[in-house]
Amino acid sequence: MRCRAAQRRLSDELDGTLDPGRRSRLEAHLRVCPACRAYRGGLARLQAEVRPEAGRSAEYWAGFEKRLEARLDGEEAGRRAVERPFAGRRRVAWAVAGLALAAVAAAWFGLLRPRPILIADWPQDEYGLAPLLLEAEADPELGRAVEGEIRASIREIAPAADADAAALAAADPLFWEGLSEEELGAIAAGLERDNGLGGPK
Amino acid sequence: MDEARRGGREAFAELVRRHERRVYGVCFRMAGDHAEADDLAQEVFLTAWRAIGSFRRNSSFYTWIYRIAVNTSLTHLKKKRREKARAAFDENAAVPVPVPGAPSSPEGSSALNELKGRVDEAVGSLPAHFRASFALVAGEGLSHRDAARVLGCSENCVAWRMHKARKLLRARLRPFLEEVGS
Numbered sequence: 001m002r003c004r005a006a007q008r009r010l011s012d013e014l015d016g017t018l019d020p021g022r023r024s025r026l027e028a029h030l031r032v033c034p035a036c037r038a039y040r041g042g043l044a045r046l047q048a049e050v051r052p053e054a055g056r057s058a059e060y061w062a063g064f065e066k067r068l069e070a071r072l073d074g075e076e077a078g079r080r081a082v083e084r085p086f087a088g089r090r091r092v093a094w095a096v097a098g099l100a101l102a103a104v105a106a107a108w109f110g111l112l113r114p115r116p117i118l119i120a121d122w123p124q125d126e127y128g129l130a131p132l133l134l135e136a137e138a139d140p141e142l143g144r145a146v147e148g149e150i151r152a153s154i155r156e157i158a159p160a161a162d163a164d165a166a167a168l169a170a171a172d173p174l175f176w177e178g179l180s181e182e183e184l185g186a187i188a189a190g191l192e193r194d195n196g197l198g199g200p201k
Numbered sequence: 202m203d204e205a206r207r208g209g210r211e212a213f214a215e216l217v218r219r220h221e222r223r224v225y226g227v228c229f230r231m232a233g234d235h236a237e238a239d240d241l242a243q244e245v246f247l248t249a250w251r252a253i254g255s256f257r258r259n260s261s262f263y264t265w266i267y268r269i270a271v272n273t274s275l276t277h278l279k280k281k282r283r284e285k286a287r288a289a290f291d292e293n294a295a296v297p298v299p300v301p302g303a304p305s306s307p308e309g310s311s312a313l314n315e316l317k318g319r320v321d322e323a324v325g326s327l328p329a330h331f332r333a334s335f336a337l338v339a340g341e342g343l344s345h346r347d348a349a350r351v352l353g354c355s356e357n358c359v360a361w362r363m364h365k366a367r368k369l370l371r372a373r374l375r376p377f378l379e380e381v382g383s
Contacts (some may be wrong), residue, residue, distance in 0.1 A: 009365040015338055017345050042371045042378045049320040050339045056235075061221060068217060068246055072210065072345070075250060160231075 001029040006036045014047055213253065217246055225272045225342050227235040230336030231274030233325030242276055245270045265322065267343070271333045278329050318379060327366055334362035335370075366367045366373060 001009075009026045012018040030037050087104065213369040222243050229238035258263055261268060330352075333336050338359065345356040345363075352359065371378065 007368065008360075008364045011367050012360055014367075015360070015363060016343060017360065039371065042375065044379050046370055046374065047322065047368065049317055050324075050335075056222075056225065064221060064225075064242070065214070065217060068243055069214070071243065071247055072213075072250055075247065076210075145204060193291055 001025050003029075003033060003036055006030070006033065007039055010036070010040050010043060019161055212327055213250060216249075216262065216266075220266050221246070223263070224266060226340050227267060227336045228274055228334075230324055230340045231271070231329075231332055232277065233321055237277070241270070241273055245273050248273060264347060264350050267337060267341075270355075271337070271351060275333065277328055290345050315350040319374060319377055320370070323370050326373070327369060329370070331366040334359050335366040339366075 006026055006029045009022055011027065011175060013023065030040065223239055223292055225242040227252065228241035228245065229235065231373065232238050232241055249266055256262070289369075324332060327335060333352060334348060337343045338345065343351070345359040348359045349356045
């Protein structure tokens with residue numbers, strides 16, 4: 001056995017994994033090799049210095065367990081909150097987030113997204129616009145005329161919405177509800193005047 | 202064990218009491234510093250608590266917890282190496298000068314002799330995977346087979362790493378070991 005192999009076997013011997021055959025060959029080598037005997041002595045001293053517990057006191061371990069307990073408490077509290085997202089403050093946070101998301105979705109899909117003006121969506125009023133509007137829905141030419149009139153009327157009523165008054169009306173479902181009788185009357189009169197349509201009954 | 206898997210805190214506390222010293226020992230051998238070993242050992246048990254539901258009974262708990270300890274420590278060492286590399290580039294960074302042989306235990310240096318300090322320092326200088334094998338086998342007394350399970354390598358690999366680790370340590374500590382031995 002060479003010294004190099006013997007040193008490898010010495011490490012195995014220390015770890016208790018050396019089989020009897022190799023052990024006897026190692027012992028034979030050690031009997032004639034002082035260098036490897038010294039090497040074994042060095043490894044044995046090294047092993048003796050490797051303390052398994054790194055020398056901590058009982059107080060240390062008590063403190064260690066206490067700190068770990070506190071951190072586990074925190075973990076459990078966090079886990080409970082995750083499992084029940086609608087509990088406590090998280091409930092409020094989730095509700096706010098949900099509302100915000102719903103508002104964004106509604107604004108995009110229902111309100112802000114540009115869409116054609118649907119006459120049937122417009123509110124009825126006491127001046128008899130409803131029959132006209134329903135009729136306009138069935139007649140494209142009449143529909144275009146009514147839409148043009150209403151756009152023009154909206155520009156007069158709401159000059160701030162000059163870029164796209166219809167879009168403003170579509171964005172605000174209460175727009176029509178916010179109009180006074182006088183304003184609605186003006187729209188109807190305009191339709192009557194320009195297109196021979198509508199007007200107060 | 203089953204109780205701990207179902208989320209039983211008392212059962213888990215018992216597992217902690219049984220394994221804390223061994224886990225700490227591995228972390229200390231890997232980090233080479235008591236304060237870091239303390240943080241790492243806490244992190245190991247927190248990780249175990251989070252993952253205990255996924256623990257499979259076909260492996261022993263101590264193999265599992267040792268694996269967490271080694272992986273946590275290796276991750277820590279990588280992070281530490283990166284930070285050290287960053288600090289080396291920072292001209293204004295104050296680099297602490299290590300005192301050779303000085304023990305880092307907060308519980309006082311009197312309990313630790315000089316050879317112990319030198320051995321700890323030398324172990325800390327081993328390549329990380331050699332250090333992990335050494336911590337498990339020489340430090341904690343695991344068999345090559347169990348260490349191989351923890352480290353995810355073959356028994357031969359563990360045996361070879363142990364041989365190389367001892368050779369490196371012996372070369373580094375040789376004058377001192379011979380002094381003590383004489």
